[in-house]
Amino acid sequence: MGAEGPSHCICGKPFGVEHALSCPTGGFPIIRHNELRDITASLMTEVCHGVAVEPTLQTLSGEQMALCSAITTDDARVDIQATGFWGDRKQRAFFDVKVFNLLPRASETSHWRNATRGVNGIRRTHS
């Protein structure tokens, strides 16, 4: 490791600021995601009730998810739950937070486009 940091990331790719901000191995994408999730949830408490972070979703009862990446196990969760967000005081809304690099390299553009498609139906498990 030099004075400016390692030459390569633990994932094997050349290390730099942009790589550090995007590489899931280093944890920065997760840290940014969780900060944005928590700030958003905190702001939602000002206008909604029943705000919860990372609530476990209701168990599926035969529903089919549109995306094959959807988690269908009983411990699936969502980033934020809030009641009354859309105006109906009894309606619950669920939000998934995604953080993107706004300046992807040309080689990563197709990956970015794919990542923004069909976010509905994503379910995740606790990690």
Ligand SMILES: [Zn+2]
């Ligand atoms: Zn890396």
